[in-house]
Amino acid sequence: MSEATLIDRLRHIGWRGESLPSGGLRLARVVAQHRAGYELHDGEHLFGAQPAGHFLKRGLDPAERPAVGDFVEFEPGAPPHIQKVLARRTVLSRAAAGERYERQVIATNIDYVLVLTGLDGDFNPSRIERYLSLIEDSGARPVVLLSKLDLTEDAADRVAELRGRLPGEVPMHAINGKDPASIAVLAEYLRPGDSAVLVGSSGAGKSTLTNTLLGVDRMATSAVRAHDSRGRHTTTHRALLQLPTGGCLIDTPGMRELKLTGDENLDLFADIDELAELCRFADCGHGSEPGCAVQEALDNGALSAERWRNYLKLRDEREDQAATLEARLRRQRGGRPIDRPHGHRGQRERD
Numbered sequence: 310m311s312e313a314t315l316i317d318r319l320r321h322i323g324w325r326g327e328s329l330p331s332g333g334l335r336l337a338r339v340v341a342q343h344r345a346g347y348e349l350h351d352g353e354h355l356f357g358a359q360p361a362g363h364f365l366k367r368g369l370d371p372a373e374r375p376a377v378g379d380f381v382e383f384e385p386g387a388p389p390h391i392q393k394v395l396a397r398r399t400v401l402s403r404a405a406a407g408e409r410y411e412r413q414v415i416a417t418n419i420d421y422v423l424v425l426t427g428l429d430g431d432f433n434p435s436r437i438e439r440y441l442s443l444i445e446d447s448g449a450r451p452v453v454l455l456s457k458l459d460l461t462e463d464a465a466d467r468v469a470e471l472r473g474r475l476p477g478e479v480p481m482h483a484i485n486g487k488d489p490a491s492i493a494v495l496a497e498y499l500r501p502g503d504s505a506v507l508v509g510s511s512g513a514g515k516s517t518l519t520n521t522l523l524g525v526d527r528m529a530t531s532a533v534r535a536h537d538s539r540g541r542h543t544t545t546h547r548a549l550l551q552l553p554t555g556g557c558l559i560d561t562p563g564m565r566e567l568k569l570t571g572d573e574n575l576d577l578f579a580d581i582d583e584l585a586e587l588c589r590f591a592d593c594g595h596g597s598e599p600g601c602a603v604q605e606a607l608d609n610g611a612l613s614a615e616r617w618r619n620y621l622k623l624r625d626e627r628e629d630q631a632a633t634l635e636a637r638l639r640r641q642r643g644g645r646p647i648d649r650p651h652g653h654r655g656q657r658e659r660d
């Protein structure tokens with residue numbers, strides 16, 4: 310096969326590089342990760358692969374291991390072995406569940422995160438703010454999608470409420486996920502070579518919208534559903550979908566439970582920080598202190614009580630994560646010789 314064809318195929322699944330690897334290595338994208346290994350896609354075929362030994366070394370920062378979305382150089386064979394992870398253009402991460410702090414890479418090289426919420430009972434601005442806070446430092450751009458426009462009578466009010474709450478630069482679209490007209494609305498985020506992930510709670514309409522974007526008819530939809538119940542196998546099939554618009558959609562189970570990492574600035578709430586600067590006391594607790602600018606804004610409606618509560622919640626969660634992270638770094642510094650093999654590690658994590 311010609312080099313041009315290989316490059317063209319890789320570009321369709323989001324590769325932005327110029328030249329293919331030499332020395333017998335080949336290039337592919339990680340589309341799924343299982344306990345038993347990785348699934349790679351080269352733009353044409355899906356196949357299993359194992360990480361080379363150096364990725365399994367103890368003490369290696371988990372963030373350096375191959376992750377969903379990565380472009381990797383692999384050595385063909387049975388099985389193929391991943392040798393190298395190419396530089397990532399964006400990294401989505403979250404705090405791993407559990408008592409021990411761990412920052413986990415969920416997906417890389419994602420251009421757009423489509424945050425989907427139903428305009429019906431699922432509508433929840435606080436959840437949208439949580440997603441946006443997580444995406445904040447990833448390099449990926451968030452797009453807020455409000456589904457079930459056709460089912461909701463007060464859609465316009467909800468859209469206006471959210472528009473007033475989110476920063477103006479975050480694109481927002483109210484859609485009917487079943488209507489093929491949505492494809493045109495979303496096409497600018499799904500252009501050839503772009504990668505998107507679709508996140509949102511159960512029932513928000515992720516499968517429905519995915520099928521619409523794929524142009525799958527109803528029969529095929531139920532076939533996809535039947536597959537879904539079989540779990541792991543489905544992830545394989547649906548892990549990287551090449552859409553007719555030219556972009557690709559990455560479906561990773563990692564996006565389902567999202568915890569802050571402790572590194573977020575909560576930029577979304579910068580106005581609240583500015584407000585707090587105006588309080589009479591520098592250490593104002595924003596409770597019953599006189600001259601509290603936050604209370605004043607809550608009283609006169611400039612700041613909504615719900616948004617304030619969500620800010621406090623996300624801030625507490627971030628502080629907890631940051632404290633756990635700090636404690637872990639201290640343990641690492643204390644417990645290891647200075648001349649340790651991965652000396653760059655602590656440095657990176659402090660960034």
Ligand SMILES: Nc1nc2c(ncn2[C@@H]2O[C@H](COP(=O)(O)OP(=O)(O)OP(=O)(O)O)[C@@H](O)[C@H]2O)c(=O)[nH]1
Pocket residue numbers: 456457458459460484485486487509510511512513514515516517518
């Ligand atoms: N009328 C209408 N129904 C929708 C729309 N989006 C989703 N639905 C319906 O809402 C229900 C849930 O949609 P799904 O696509 O299964 O939701 P999901 O986000 O994939 O849910 P999980 O698979 O549990 O994560 C289905 O009955 C869809 O037909 C929409 O925009 N309009």
Ligand SMILES: [Zn+2]
Pocket residue numbers: 585588589593594595596598600601602603604
């Ligand atoms: Zn105050």
